[in-house]
Amino acid sequence: MLHRFIKLICMLLGLAIFQSVVAQEKPKHVVVISIDGFRPEFYMDSSMPTPNLQEMFREGVAAKEVTGIFPTVTYPSHTTLITGTTPKEHGIYYNTLIKEDGSAGGWVYDFREIKSKTLWQAAKEKGLVTASVSWPVSVNAQYIDYNIPEFWSFENPMDRRGATSEKANPKGLFEEVVKNATGTLEINDYNLSSLTMDQNLARIAGYLLRKYRPNLLTIHLPITDGAQHRQGRKGLMVRKAIAGADNAIGVIRDALQKAGIEKETTIIVTGDHGFVDVHTQIAPNVLLAQHGLYEKKGGRPKAFFFSAGGSAFLHLRDENDEETLERIQQLFEELPIEIRSTFDIVNRDQIAIRGGDPRVRLALTAQRGYSFSNDTEGSLMTYKKGGKHGYYPNFHDIATGFVGDGKGMQKGEVIENMYLEDVGKIVASLLQLQLNQDPNFYHSTLKNGN
Known part of the structure; x- marks a missing residue:
C-alpha cells in the first residue's frame, strides 16, 4: 500500500524545490473555489458540462489528481486546504465529534477548534483583506473580514438563513448580500436541497468581490457532493450538479471582470475528495x-x-x-x-x-x-x-482535482500528482504569506520570474 506514496514522495523531493517569484508575477487577489466531491474528470473529460473549468484547464495549470488526507471527508479536507497541513497538525480529524458511545456527535464548525495557522490569519498579519463564503469550520473566524460561514439551525437543519445571519461577520452582512446579491431567500434557496444553493453562494461571493475587493476569498460549493452520494459517480443529477458548479465559477469570473481586478487575480478551483x-x-x-x-x-x-x-x-x-x-x-x-x-x-x-x-x-x-x-x-x-468517500487516499477515484488560472500561474502546465496540503502552500506563495511550515510544493504551478 505504501509503494505509491514512496514514489510520490520521491517525485515531490525532485520537483518541489521552492522557487521565489518576482513581485510583478504575484497577484493582488486570490480566489479559492472548493467544489465538494470535485474530481479531475470534471475538467479533463471534454464531455463534461464544464466550459469554465475546461477553459481554465487549457489556459492555466492543472493536476491529473490531488492526493487527499485520511479520511477523505469534507471538514478535515477543507481545513487542510486553508492551513496547508494534515489533520494530525490542524486537529480536525472527522466531520463530526464522537460521542461517548462511539456514534457521531455534532458537526465541527467552530474556527477555534483549528490548531494550525490558517491562510486567513496569515493574510491579516500582512494587512490584507479577507472574505469567505460557506467554508467549513469558519464560524467565529476572527481573521475573516467578510464572512458568510457554513452554518445552520440546530432545531431545523434545513433552514440555514437565521443561523448564518447570526454568525456572519460583520453583523448585518448576510442581510446585505441577500439584498444586493441574491434577493429574498426562501428556505430551499439556501440549503442542500437544490442546485440554487451553489448559484446563490456564487452570487454572494461575486458581490463581495465587487464591493470589497478582498485579497483572499474562499468559497465552498457543496451541491455536487449530495448528488454523488445519491447516484454515485455518474447520473443525470450528478451532471446537473457539475454544470451548476461550473456556472457558479462563471458567476465569480464575471464578478472579477466587472470589479476590474481580473488581470490581478489568480483563481484556484480545487476540492476535498473524489467519489466511489x-x-x-x-x-x-x-x-x-x-x-x-x-x-x-x-x-x-x-x-x-x-x-x-x-x-x-x-x-x-x-x-x-x-x-x-x-x-x-x-x-x-x-x-x-x-x-x-x-x-x-x-x-x-x-x-x-x-x-x-x-x-x-x-x-x-x-x-x-x-x-x-x-x-x-x-x-x-x-x-x-x-x-x-472517506477512503484511504491511494487510488485515483478518491482523488480530488486542482486547476489554477490567472496572474502568476503557468500556462498549459499539467502535474501528474500533488497533495491536498500543497494547495494552501501555493496560495501562501502567491500572496507571499507566512504559514510557519515547510513551504515546499510543486514549483511548476507558478511562473518563475527570473
Whole structure:
C-alpha cells in the first residue's frame, strides 16, 4: 500500500524545490473555489458540462489528481486546504465529534477548534483583506473580514438563513448580500436541497468581490457532493450538479471582470475528495458486539469503530490496551475470504502518512463497492447503493482535482500528482504569506520570474 506514496514522495523531493517569484508575477487577489466531491474528470473529460473549468484547464495549470488526507471527508479536507497541513497538525480529524458511545456527535464548525495557522490569519498579519463564503469550520473566524460561514439551525437543519445571519461577520452582512446579491431567500434557496444553493453562494461571493475587493476569498460549493452520494459517480443529477458548479465559477469570473481586478487575480478551483460507487455497507461494530468487545463502561464501549464512510477508525477505551487491539486484529484477519477481501487494514504508520487521527491505532479502508456504517446491531453486511468517500487516499477515484488560472500561474502546465496540503502552500506563495511550515510544493504551478 505504501509503494505509491514512496514514489510520490520521491517525485515531490525532485520537483518541489521552492522557487521565489518576482513581485510583478504575484497577484493582488486570490480566489479559492472548493467544489465538494470535485474530481479531475470534471475538467479533463471534454464531455463534461464544464466550459469554465475546461477553459481554465487549457489556459492555466492543472493536476491529473490531488492526493487527499485520511479520511477523505469534507471538514478535515477543507481545513487542510486553508492551513496547508494534515489533520494530525490542524486537529480536525472527522466531520463530526464522537460521542461517548462511539456514534457521531455534532458537526465541527467552530474556527477555534483549528490548531494550525490558517491562510486567513496569515493574510491579516500582512494587512490584507479577507472574505469567505460557506467554508467549513469558519464560524467565529476572527481573521475573516467578510464572512458568510457554513452554518445552520440546530432545531431545523434545513433552514440555514437565521443561523448564518447570526454568525456572519460583520453583523448585518448576510442581510446585505441577500439584498444586493441574491434577493429574498426562501428556505430551499439556501440549503442542500437544490442546485440554487451553489448559484446563490456564487452570487454572494461575486458581490463581495465587487464591493470589497478582498485579497483572499474562499468559497465552498457543496451541491455536487449530495448528488454523488445519491447516484454515485455518474447520473443525470450528478451532471446537473457539475454544470451548476461550473456556472457558479462563471458567476465569480464575471464578478472579477466587472470589479476590474481580473488581470490581478489568480483563481484556484480545487476540492476535498473524489467519489466511489458503492453497493454494500459493512458494520464492523456488529462483529465487535458479537464478541463482547462493544461492552460499555461509563457509557463508553471498550472498543468501537467510527465510520467515515469509506473507512472506519478503531477507538479503544484504553489507547494502550494491546490485548484488545491484537484480538480485534485477529478477528478481522480470520473473517471468511469473501468478507475479508472487501477491506484493507490500515496500521498506525500508514494512518500517519496522510495525517490521520494520531489517537487511532488501526483503521479499515473499504475496497471499491463497499463502505462502512456505525451500526452495532443487525447484519455485518447490507445492501446500500450510492456514492461514498472517506477512503484511504491511494487510488485515483478518491482523488480530488486542482486547476489554477490567472496572474502568476503557468500556462498549459499539467502535474501528474500533488497533495491536498500543497494547495494552501501555493496560495501562501502567491500572496507571499507566512504559514510557519515547510513551504515546499510543486514549483511548476507558478511562473518563475527570473
